[in-house]
Amino acid sequence: MEDIMTNYFQTYHNQSNWPPIKKPENRVIEKLENTFLRTIQLDYIQLDNHLMDALNSRKSSKEMRVSKTLDALKLGTLLKWSIGMFEDRRMFPSAGELYTIKCLVAIKDLGGVKSGLYEYIPEHHRIAWLGEYQELKKAFVQEDIDFNVCLVLGSDLDRACQHYGERGYRFSLLEAGHMMQNIMLVASTLELAVAPIGGFKDDVANELSTHENFKSMYLVPIGEYID
Numbered sequence: 001m002e003d004i005m006t007n008y009f010q011t012y013h014n015q016s017n018w019p020p021i022k023k024p025e026n027r028v029i030e031k032l033e034n035t036f037l038r039t040i041q042l043d044y045i046q047l048d049n050h051l052m053d054a055l056n057s058r059k060s061s062k063e064m065r066v067s068k069t070l071d072a073l074k075l076g077t078l079l080k081w082s083i084g085m086f087e088d089r090r091m092f093p094s095a096g097e098l099y100t101i102k103c104l105v106a107i108k109d110l111g112g113v114k115s116g117l118y119e120y121i122p123e124h125h126r127i128a129w130l131g132e133y134q135e136l137k138k139a140f141v142q143e144d145i146d147f148n149v150c151l152v153l154g155s156d157l158d159r160a161c162q163h164y165g166e167r168g169y170r171f172s173l174l175e176a177g178h179m180m181q182n183i184m185l186v187a188s189t190l191e192l193a194v195a196p197i198g199g200f201k202d203d204v205a206n207e208l209s210t211h212e213n214f215k216s217m218y219l220v221p222i223g224e225y226i227d
């Protein structure tokens with residue numbers, strides 16, 4: 001097969017910038033009555049209580065505020081069990097074990113840790129200083145979210161596509177999704193408010209990284225629930 005290196009993924013990524021050109025239409029509610037004619041009722045068993053609790057209480061917080069109790073231990077616990085490493089194993093799957101998604105950690109207000117922009121290094125369970133804190137709130141579209149820390153899950157797409165060509169782009173998105181789900185489950189166990197923000201201003205978020213081709217996929221504000 002001819003080996004032609006294209007970069008449609010770059011074009012697609014740029015074209016899908018925020019805000020979307022197409023406005024969402026009213027949702028079509030599917031009629032289920034007819035579908036029930038050919039269905040089989042399934043059964044299920046209970047799972048481990050902790051797992052069921054984490055799954056049940058997982059939620060995207062549409063509002064949150066700065067927590068007074070969020071500290072480095074809580075943040076470390078969240079990162080360790082969601083996207084970290086334990087006995088040489090990562091907590092989520094990655095196509096070809098490439099682990100192309102980086103996690104930037106923008107610390108605004110965290111007990112005992114200097115505010116700034118860091119990168120999480122899972123192999124050593126450390127955060128590495130990248131530079132001064134830059135106000136990330138202007139990357140957000142919604143206003144009711146204030147946070148202590150905001151993670152930025154993103155990828156150097158050129159690197160991601162080196163191995164699998166254009167398909168590397170799909171793999172990066174899928175990998176970010178696996179990481180995000182883990183973050184939400186561990187956050188719910190720790191009673192931290194988090195949100196998977198996919199609708200953000202790309203330019204602002206991408207500027208954070210020193211990597212030239214860093215493309216943000218998710219912003220993940222972390223704070224306290226507002227009931």
Ligand SMILES: Cc1cc2nc3c(=O)[nH]c(=O)nc-3n(C[C@H](O)[C@H](O)[C@H](O)COP(=O)(O)O)c2cc1C
Binds near residue numbers: 062142198199200
């Ligand atoms: C890919 C993706 C992008 C999302 N982007 C946003 C977003 O920009 N802002 C937001 O408030 N919620 C966002 N969400 C969260 C959804 O709104 C949320 O999952 C949905 O309302 C269901 O709520 P739940 O996660 O609490 O079950 C996003 C979710 C996904 C999967």
